[in-house]
Amino acid sequence: MSRSDTLFEQAKQYIPGGVNSPVRAFKAVGGTPVFVDRAEGAYLYDADGKRYIDYVLSWGPMILGHAHPTITKAVMDKMQKGLSFGTPTEIETTLAAKICDMLPNVDLVRMVNSGTEATMSAIRLARGFTGRDKIIKFEGCYHGHSDSLLVKAGSGALTLGVPSSPGVPEGLAQHTVTLTYNDIEGVRQAFSEIGEQVACIIVEPVAGNMNCVPPIPGFLETLREQCDQYGSLLIIDEVMTGFRLGPQGAQGHYGVKADLTTLGKVIGGGMPVGAFGGRRDVMEQIAPLGPVYQAGTLSGNPIAMAAGLAQMEQITQPGFYEPLFEKTETLVQGLRQRAEKAGIPFTTNHVGSMFGAFFTDVEKVVNFQQAINCNAEHFNHFFHGMLDEGVYLAPASYEAGFMSAAHSDEDIQATLDAAEKIMNSI
Ligand code: PMP
Numbered sequence: 001m002s003r004s005d006t007l008f009e010q011a012k013q014y015i016p017g018g019v020n021s022p023v024r025a026f027k028a029v030g031g032t033p034v035f036v037d038r039a040e041g042a043y044l045y046d047a048d049g050k051r052y053i054d055y056v057l058s059w060g061p062m063i064l065g066h067a068h069p070t071i072t073k074a075v076m077d078k079m080q081k082g083l084s085f086g087t088p089t090e091i092e093t094t095l096a097a098k099i100c101d102m103l104p105n106v107d108l109v110r111m112v113n114s115g116t117e118a119t120m121s122a123i124r125l126a127r128g129f130t131g132r133d134k135i136i137k138f139e140g141c142y143h144g145h146s147d148s149l150l151v152k153a154g155s156g157a158l159t160l161g162v163p164s165s166p167g168v169p170e171g172l173a174q175h176t177v178t179l180t181y182n183d184i185e186g187v188r189q190a191f192s193e194i195g196e197q198v199a200c201i202i203v204e205p206v207a208g209n210m211n212c213v214p215p216i217p218g219f220l221e222t223l224r225e226q227c228d229q230y231g232s233l234l235i236i237d238e239v240m241t242g243f244r245l246g247p248q249g250a251q252g253h254y255g256v257k258a259d260l261t262t263l264g265k266v267i268g269g270g271m272p273v274g275a276f277g278g279r280r281d282v283m284e285q286i287a288p289l290g291p292v293y294q295a296g297t298l299s300g301n302p303i304a305m306a307a308g309l310a311q312m313e314q315i316t317q318p319g320f321y322e323p324l325f326e327k328t329e330t331l332v333q334g335l336r337q338r339a340e341k342a343g344i345p346f347t348t349n350h351v352g353s354m355f356g357a358f359f360t361d362v363e364k365v366v367n368f369q370q371a372i373n374c375n376a377e378h379f380n381h382f383f384h385g386m387l388d389e390g391v392y393l394a395p396a397s398y399e400a401g402f403m404s405a406a407h408s409d410e411d412i413q414a415t416l417d418a419a420e421k422i423m424n425s426i
Contacts, residue, residue: 002032002046002047002048003035003046003047003048004032004033004034004035004046004047004048005032007035007047008032008033008035018033019033021156022156022159022160023155023156023159023160023394023395023396023399024395026395027159027160028159028160028376028380028395028396028397029379029380029383029384029395029396030380030384031384033395034046034052034387034392035047037049038067039054039062039066039067040065040066040067041065041066041067041404041406042054042065042066042404042406042407042408042411043066044066044392050390051390052387052390052391052392053390053391053392053407053411053414053415054066054392054404055391055392055393055394055401055402055403055415056392056393056394056399056401056402057402057404058270059265059394059399059402060208060240060244060265060266060400060402061264061265061266061268061269061270062270062402062404063243063244063266063311063315063324063353063402063404063405064269064311064314064315064404064405064406065404065405065406065407066270066406068269068310068311068314068406070310070313070314071269071270071307071310071311071314073310074306074307074309074310075271075303075306075307075310077306078091078302078303078305078306079303081302082302083301083302083303084298084301084302084303085302086297088300089300089302089305091302091305091306091309092111092300092302092305094305094309095111095267095305095308095309095312096109096111096275098309098312098313098316099263099267099275099277099312100277102243102247102248102312102316103242103248103249103251103261103277104248104251105251105257105258105259105261105278105279106261106277106278107277107278107279107280107283108277108278108280108283108284109263109275109276109277109283110275110276110277110283110286110294110299111273111274111275111296111299111300111305112273112274112275112276112294112296112299113272113273113274113296113298113299113301113304114144114264114272114273114274115143115144115237115239115262115263115264115265115274116143116144116145116146116274117144117274117296118144118239118262118263118264118274118275118276119143119144119146119149119202119235119237119239119262119276120144120146120148120149121276121286121294122200122202122235122260122262122276122278123135123146123148123149123199123200123202123235124292124293124294125260125276125282125283125285125286125292125294126199126200126232126233126235126259126260126282127199127200128285128290128291128292129199129233129282129285129292130199130200130231130232130233132196132197132198132199132232133175133197133199134175134176134177134194134197134198134199135148135175135176135177135198135199135200135201135202136176136177136178136179136187136190136198136200136201136202136232137149137151137152137176137177137178137179137201137202137203138178138179138180138181138203138204138207138368139152139163139178139179139180139181139368140152140153140154140158140181140207140209140210140213140368140371140372140398141153141154141181141202141203141204141207141209141210141237142154142155142156142157142158142204142209143202143204143237143239143262144239145157145165147167147168147169147172147173148172148173148175148176149176149202150164150165150168151163151164151168151173151176151178152164152178153165153209154207154209154210154398155209155396155398155399156396158209158210158372158398159396159397159398177190177194177198180367180368181203181207181210181213181215181219181367181368182213182215182216182219182366182367183367184216184218184219184222187201187219187222187223187226188222188226191226191229191230191232195226195229195230195232196230196231198230198232199232199233200227200232200233200234200235200259200260201223201226201227201232201233201234201235202235202237203220203223203234203235203236203237204237204240204241205220205236205237205238205241205249205250205251205253205254205256206240206241206245206250206351206354206400208240208241208354208356208399208400209240209398209399209400210368210371210372210398211349211356211357211358211365211371211374211397211398211399211400212349212350212351212354212355212356212400212401213349213356213365213366213367213368213371214349214351214366215254216366220236220254220256221256223256224256224257227259233259233260233282234257234258234259234260235258235259235260235261235262236250236251236256236258236260236261236262237262238250238251238261238262238263239262239263239264239265239274240264240265240354240400241253241351241352241354242261242263242264242265242266242267243263243266243267243312243315244265244266244352244353244354244402245351245352245353245354246321246352247315247316247321249261250351253351253352258278259278259279259282260276260277260278260279260282260283261276261277261278262274262275262276263275263276263277266311266312266315267308267311267312268304268307268308268311269307269308269309269310269311269312270307270311271301271303271304271307271308272301272304273301273304273305273307273308315405320405321352321353323405324352324353324403324404324405325352325353327353327403327407327409327412328350328352328353328354328355328403329350330409330412331355331403331412331415331416332348332349332350332355332357334412334415334416334419335348335357335416335419336348338416338419338420338423339423341420341423341424342420342423342424342426344359344378344423344426345359345360345361345375346358346359346360346423347360347362347363347364347365349364349365353402353403353404354400354401354402355400355401355402355403356400356401357401358370358371358374358397359374359375359378359379359382359397360373360374360375371398372398374397376397378426379397381422381425381426382419382422382423382426383395385418385421385422385425386415386418386419386422389418389421389422390414390418391414391415391418391419
């Protein structure tokens with residue numbers, strides 16, 4: 001019995017399912033979740049001291065790798081001055097200014113504690129600003145677990161078979177209209193019917209919660225165009241893609257402009273941070289400037305800001321992204337080659353340092369149906385085989401993978417060697 005087995009048994013006595021976020025429980029893949037003791041660079045070390053090359057990276061934030069010395073030092077230095085004050089602090093402005101400088105579509109930004117809070121607040125703001133109730137989202141996109149957004153959601157909600165959760169009042173869910181990701185005609189059709197009632201569209205610019213599905217050309221542009229035509233706001237949820245696809249996130253990558261942008265993960269350096277920001281006239285509707293209420297006891301926490309700022313300063317150095325993207329390319333190409341040699345139906349998607357692997361004979365996965373129709377048995381075999389070989393992948397097939405600056409060429413080669421062995425055993 002591993003130490004993780006023991007710890008999991010203990011955890012289940014006190015914590016529902018033994019975990020504080022559902023996908024961590026390994027329910028989709030079976031077996032015992034890896035209890036991590038520490039992490040450094042590209043590696044996780046479990047409670048027995050076994051090392052794993054990590055492609056989950058705390059579900060995205062750790063773009064520099066784990067326990068980066070600059071971030072750790074920034075946190076320790078800040079800690080000496082007290083943990084939380086509930087007053088404004090200078091470092092909140094420094095991080096906010098950095099975000100506004102980097103993202104041309106963000107004039108003002110409000111810090112929160114999670115991606116869920118960021119999207120929930122952005123939705124409230126869009127409704128308050130437009131005076132409309134309906135929102136449009138896409139099936140398989142996950143925007144956190146607030147009521148309005150837990151309708152046909154992705155990620156753990158999808159993995160655990162509850163994309164529309166019990167407990168979300170019908171009266172609220174009816175205001176969430178769910179369309180098909182990458183279905184341009186479907187978007188036009190919906191707007192022609194209900195456009196004048198739509199407060200906003202919220203979209204993952206690259207869907208990373210139904211595996212990894214990039215937008216087809218024209219999809220994001222159509223969202224922008226329809227929002228403009230009907231006076232709706234476009235919320236681009238960059239919780240995952242922000243500062244991961246490049247210095248201007250997905251909006252820079254695809255050249256599409258949001259009215260509101262939601263952020264999380266990378267901007268917090270591994271601490272609980274989210275943010276929402278955007279057009280000045282919209283953001284000025286937030287309290288205390290305007291009537292749309294939003295608040296947080298620990299929002300803008302100085303330790304969290306210190307971690308986020310330290311990470312942001314590193315990743316905005318010139319030349320940061322190119323090697324990261326090259327490594328991602330090497331990994332996915334290598335995986336495809338190994339699968340082809342092993343004769344396994346398999347394909348990949350990737351954008352920047354985000355990637356997805358699909359056990360399917362579909363050549364290019366572009367929508368939700370294709371993403372969920374993959375071979376679950378092959379995935380589970382691959383996941384567990386890789387785990388045995390010391391490679392940590394997301395324990396569910398509906399999640400994107402991530403590359404960090406700490407992954408070395410040797411790490412990627414070791415990953416591909418492991419993949420070759422496991423794919424040959426399928
Ligand atoms: N939006 C997106 C695109 C996400 O990927 C996530 C989490 N994976 C969230 C929102 C919610 O963020 P959090 O888990 O920090 O609440």
